[in-house]
Amino acid sequence: MSTSIRAFTAVALLAGFYLLALGIVVGLLVLDIALYQASGHLRPALIKVWALTAAVAYPVLRVVFLTRRRKDGGELPGVPVTREQQPAIWAMVDRIGERTGVRGPSEIRLVPEVNAGVFEETKLLGLVPGKRHLVIGAPLLMGLTEGELESVLGHEFGHYSNRDVKLAAVTVAGRRAVLHTIGGLHQRADRHQAEEAAKLAAKAEKRLAKGRKPSDEQATGGVDRVLARLFTLYSKLYFRVSEAVGRRQEYAADLIAAQLAGRDATASALRKMPVLDSAQDFYLGSYATIGWEIDLLPPPGQVFGGLQHLLGDPKRRQEMAEYALELPEHEPDPYDSHPPIDRRVAAIEALPDDGRGAGASGPALALLYDAERVLTELEAVSLVPEAARKQRVEWAELVRSAMLAHAREAGAPAGQALTALGLPPTVQGLLDAIDAGRAWELTDRLPKSEQAAGATGRAAREFARPVLRRELAHAAVLALAEAGLAGWELSWSGPAELRLPDGFPDAFDPALDAACADTPDTSPLRALLATAGLPGR
Template identity: 65%
Template structure:
């Protein structure tokens, strides 16, 4: 197949000129402020017949304005980008994945990457180490998020790769260096000016408070305080913010055209349907990944637990393989939200990108490359375990690794212990043992209100102490049953992990708790349930 060429609306020289002009405009604006004030000072001096005291005041004001411009815009070192993250993989490590990358680069007609890294994000990205504002090419890098390999087919991954390499074919990546330089300079300057203005404002306010306190100490009425604004540096920050809005509106409009062009390049190589499907899947994959990490992978983090190596990221495949979850995610992909294009966003709304691709003529490649992209990895579990070592925070190394059923059970047991702490503290703080027996005995003696008064109020019913006692009783009973091995939490990929109570208890548990917290408490139903389950509370 011949190399794919698609335009972005502007020629490469025109886009390069635009990027350089936007970057230069920022510095020209700062220079105009400095030179304009200096020119005004010179004109006032030449128009005066002698040195007047007012001239010195004007020159002092000029220095107050010029200094932060020179200090922040021209003399402050810009923050450098962080080191590349993720897991570097060589051709020897992952020959099939590299072969796929090389093939798509060849079809796109571009020089492929020299480095390939796996990351933990639902994203793929390319960059190039250019010099001289992108005029001199350099080493190319490709990053592929492991969730894409887990959630996409081979054809959909081809579409993602072709999209990224499409940016190389349009020289978007090389020109991006100029845009990024301008964005970094503007945002850093605005942020620094606001920080300096905040400090100055805080000093102004502190000085005014000190003066007011001094007048009060002398028995005098404080003067009305002027509103502290942050001085000239706040004004400069607002001025550069106006230019930033122009910069981003112009540069990001080009970025959106580049995204459409890269999508068309992907469709030409991977097929219309695979490209549209990948675009639909990526937002849902991002949502699934976020949910999976919160609800599954890190469910035992506070208890010092993690899934076995390779499953912190690899467990996402189990979630995606569940029929109910698959149906849920498919529905999300079909119901992409309709959004208006954001003038400050480099990417068009995903629904508009999908619509543009689906409007292309059918190409007959609907069934090509339907296998899972994860099959391109050699020893995927081992590779994903290495990715964990490369990307997880250092604290992860000290966590105990468990299989999923054990992880869920021990994590929820630890959460149950934490949830029962308020009632345990209430019992032991009043001289009672921290047991279900002691709690039920206290209720039978009419001491339930005392215990309820020692508990945090239930947010759902803060004025109902009985509600707090009911909740606390349930938590303590669940902890006692789980500790005794009579209750457990079972893993489910379709829904939240379920608490499994002893047989016949679940249907009557809520009513028994209601009886304990009633105006006329009755612990009998709960005692009967516990006795039937094999947990024997002491008799009153």
């Protein structure tokens, strides 16, 4: 089936989606009229039937036809970048618009996601054009070259090119409408199911109070769930056709990007996109929010902007380059509007060499004037309100404080076990427990595996020995860190690095082994801690 035929089929199926809803409502109305005519006059049973049909028709009318959808021109994400503030970015966008013959955006916004897109405030399911907006993900500026960014933006403009499918906007708008409708029906069903479950739980509690067996009745979501499933089944056919159009459009847009920025720059950008997405997720989870639980965040502009430190680290850069060269192979999903990235890369790399190489190799972030200020503004509009209450500290302090907090949390079970034994929750208390012959009593109070819990005698001690050693090492490090004699240092190449006093690491393992031996000797570890400057008590 050609792309154009698929597009027209998708539009017809979209119309069918609404006709299905209309058919349900009209069918129920015809049924009500027929029943009334057959009965000749109003009866209580007839009123009950009308109430039932109204209960079915209302969610269809409410969700499919009457719900007001948020327009694209409503609350927009990110921060706007004006021509006056960011002339370099606008110059690139204008140049792409001229070369593609596509009407450019009225507004450009910077967003925190690894994404770029041009969307339009259309009417009548995309048939009437409107104001266009371009969004550019800040991670793209940090991780791509100028040539690669030009390719990414050229791809987005390609969706609006005359060489693309004419009904592209209609199929895109149609997908949004269908997803909105199905989502609305499932939300209603979830809400009703929760209400139904609460009522059933109350009934079950009353029956139990009277000594009666609770009912086996389960909450289902009622008619809303049935309707949601019906429309979901129909939507699968619509998505299977419309997403095929979307996949064809992606290949066409990639080709336009290659014509604009060059084959190599386009292939390189495609390879980097999934790597950047993973790097962003890793950075936010392992760096930017490492101090979230203790109310700390990196300096202003660094929650998103700090990604450039990770991307600039030589070791990380080498890792990402290797990942980009080894994209995993994926089978196309018939319900996905985007083909697998490895197939898109293969299609571009199969093009003849155009001799342009990788294009402009300068960092795309150089296009963003006063980047620190813009990234700070991006945080203000993108982070959750709770972020405003967090303290901003430098990276070094953030890592030290966060790791110390994590260490305290990890040491909490051992501290509680020591307190239960009447000993101080410190490394000295743990050493005293060992000297008093209570080490195994201590480890018995700590979480253990099922196998360890079932062991006895010598076997139980062998299971407990590494636990004791781990807790003793942890308590020693925590004591040194709290005394300011040790700490963690930021590393963009890997996990935070623990820095111990000079000479401590070489003697640490033997001292731990001595303290955890069958005949324990805590004096080497006590002496080592004292030499490092830790008070005995």
